Amino acid sequence: MQAERARLVQDALMARDIADQRVLAAVNDVPREAFVAPELAEFAYQDRALPIGLGQTISQPYIVALMAQALELGPDARVLEIGTGSGYGAAILSRLAAEVFTVERHAELALLAHDRLAELGYGNVVVRHGDGGSGWASHAPYDGILVTATTPEIPAAIRDQMSLGGHLIVPVGDQTGPQQLLKLTRMSPDEFDRTSLGSVRFVPLRPGRAGDPRL
Ligand code: SAH
Numbered sequence: 001m002q003a004e005r006a007r008l009v010q011d012a013l014m015a016r017d018i019a020d021q022r023v024l025a026a027v028n029d030v031p032r033e034a035f036v037a038p039e040l041a042e043f044a045y046q047d048r049a050l051p052i053g054l055g056q057t058i059s060q061p062y063i064v065a066l067m068a069q070a071l072e073l074g075p076d077a078r079v080l081e082i083g084t085g086s087g088y089g090a091a092i093l094s095r096l097a098a099e100v101f102t103v104e105r106h107a108e109l110a111l112l113a114h115d116r117l118a119e120l121g122y123g124n125v126v127v128r129h130g131d132g133g134s135g136w137a138s139h140a141p142y143d144g145i146l147v148t149a150t151t152p153e154i155p156a157a158i159r160d161q162m163s164l165g166g167h168l169i170v171p172v173g174d175q176t177g178p179q180q181l182l183k184l185t186r187m188s189p190d191e192f193d194r195t196s197l198g199s200v201r202f203v204p205l206r207p208g209r210a211g212d213p214r215l
Pocket residue numbers: 056057058059082083084085086087088089090103104105106109130131132133148149203204205206207208
């Protein structure tokens with residue numbers, strides 16, 4: 001698997017526009033096969049999204065790397081991820097930042113991701129089951145916020161949890177229509193610089209349910 005992972009880093013990331021050495025090292029280190037069902041492990045090092053159950057997907061490695069690179073995280077950073085899914089993205093972020101807070105609306109996925117991350121030793125990740133549509137206020141502000149599900153509009157509550165100089169990466173658009181991956185940088189309390197990182201395809205950001213007491 002290590003050889004396949006190194007090939008993925010070379011062919012799908014370095015051959016494109018991923019140049020951040022810390023991001024490349026993280027993708028090279030995190031065993032993506034551990035974040036999918038055993039019968040899908042053989043596809044783990046193809047550069048594509050894979051189903052993880054409940055109609056959700058583990059993102060394509062290139063997109064995970066693109067988003068991680070765009071967050072410009074330093075080793076002391078505190079990050080929020082909305083949409084834990086398999087936990088793979090959180091594992092990548094955990095190698096780039098000091099603390100990762102991640103929230104998932106499906107209890108089954110949140111529990112599975114929590115157990116996997118603990119078993120693999122990613123000790124600086126906190127998984128919560130609940131609605132991430134309004135962020136996670138108690139640990140704000142965040143140097144980086146990553147939303148891994150698409151939303152027609154950026155929720156103000158999420159934007160307000162960015163630190164000054166912090167970055168937010170979020171796919172904006174409808175589930176069925178075109179989506180743009182946006183990068184916001186907080187220039188002042190009310191000023192946000194905005195750029196597009198290109199068109200993408202994500203599952204929708206949905207309203208949440210009450211939190212699971214096990215997490
Ligand atoms: N980062 C994930 C990709 C997950 S796909 C990975 O690496 O595997 C997006 C996830 O967002 C799905 O698991 C979906 O259930 C979750 N999601 C959708 N709406 C949400 C919401 N309002 N709050 C939290 N999670 C949400």
